[in-house]
Amino acid sequence: MKEGPDIALIGSLIGDPARANMLTALMGGQALTPTELAAHAGITLQTASSHLAKLEAGGLLTQRKQGRHRYYALAEDEVGLMLESLMGFAASRGLTRHRPGPRDPALRKARVCYNHLAGDYGVRLLDSLVAARQIEVTGEDLALTDAGRHRIEALGIDYDALQKSRRPICRTCLDWSERRSHLAGSLGEALLTHFIEEGWAKREKGSRVIRFSHNGERAFLELFPL
Amino acid sequence: MKEGPDIALIGSLIGDPARANMLTALMGGQALTPTELAAHAGITLQTASSHLAKLEAGGLLTQRKQGRHRYYALAEDEVGLMLESLMGFAASRGLTRHRPGPRDPALRKARVCYNHLAGDYGVRLLDSLVAARQIEVTGEDLALTDAGRHRIEALGIDYDALQKSRRPICRTCLDWSERRSHLAGSLGEALLTHFIEEGWAKREKGSRVIRFSHNGERAFLELFPL
DNA sequence: TTCATAATTCGATCGTAGTCGAAGCATTCC
DNA sequence: GGAATGCTTCGACTACGATCGAATTATGAA
Known part of the structure; x- marks a missing residue:
């Protein structure tokens, strides 16, 4: 019952x-x-x-x-x-x-999902990392490879700090606009923070939209090819 | 907002x-x-x-x-x-x-569904007939092929009698234990009757369980392979 | 202190949704 | 055919929860 x-x-x-x-x-x-x-x-x-x-x-x-x-x-x-x-x-x-x-396409392109990047760009980010074998997919679980660790450290992200937190580093999150997985977890959060700190993108006030600057967009697409 | x-x-x-x-x-x-x-x-x-x-x-x-x-x-x-x-x-x-x-394993294995065979064995029966191209599946509809007609007549089932009744000969029935379709309709009923008349199986009193005899089980599995 | 802002608590009102009895269809069984 | 079973529809009752006004507490500013 x-x-x-x-x-x-x-x-x-x-x-x-x-x-x-x-x-x-x-x-x-x-x-x-x-x-x-x-x-x-x-x-x-x-x-x-x-x-x-x-x-x-x-x-x-x-x-x-x-x-x-x-x-x-x-x-x-x-x-x-x-x-x-x-x-x-x-x-x-x-x-x-x-x-x-008009805001709808922007929302589908890139938005914040709690604390990480979602939308087209979010899905692309995960796809790119997987294609480069920097993240390994096992069913629904994600794992950072050695290559992946070096990659994010090269970006200036403190891997040890990520590991210290009890939260999983990599995690899938189902994207409602793309209907595919994007990257969540502490790494997902760190990457979005990185993009914002680098001035590549910023949050739009009062909405979930993430606006990429012209240069930021170019850098992102170059850094995470498909 | x-x-x-x-x-x-x-x-x-x-x-x-x-x-x-x-x-x-x-x-x-x-x-x-x-x-x-x-x-x-x-x-x-x-x-x-x-x-x-x-x-x-x-x-x-x-x-x-x-x-x-x-x-x-x-x-x-x-x-x-x-x-x-x-x-x-x-x-x-x-x-x-x-x-x-855990639910009753005997019920899952073989039971009567109104008048035809259900459970693991019921699903196997339909799967086997479809695999042998003796029944054709079109969406949710089933149709007996010529090969199928010869097959059941060889078993001693009167095809003309089945055709006389107003009920469909072949019909899918959703199996609650297997969550897949098994064979219903007048043919489903005739087959179960056949199994019982041959002494391969019998109904258990006061329940829906169908008990196969040792020889009956062997004959059934041999006659309807996957 | 006194006033202003932020937020909670209390109390009363009001709608709505869950509930079931009774009646009505539909299908199968005998 | 009629009886039995499975399910839906209708109508009425009830209870819970969302809502807001008013009063209360807490923090910060003048």
């Missing part, structure tokens, strides 16, 4: 439109305050506060106090992966509330 | 405990009837029917009519992947429930 994990609780948390809007907003990767999230969801602050408490109790969000602000963010990578999976299915069903506008 | 796919609808569908129980049950891979699903969810048939209609409208389930039964199953692989992702997260939160026990 009752077997397996309890998905109803998680589902009901995501199932409320207001909460779903907040979670979608937080998929941008930035921590947001209750006031900002209330605006995203189109509800009052009181209601938002109640929702956020539930999401936190359910383990989907974490909260960080900072002065008189409280910053909410997705609790773990796993939350982002799960939401992306839901989005993938919803998108395949044609359940998109987003009116097809 | 509102970008990306609408995950709230999907979430709310999964969010109801009764529906979550049904989906969990269907993760087993077998197609189930509303009655069975109602039992899994601990609700009445009426309520289950309402839930199933919603899940189907949401694209999570598909339905297949079979006589006076309706078999529900997960609509696509993507649904399973999505649920798996949710379960993974729920499990990591420690939100686990009971563990499933």
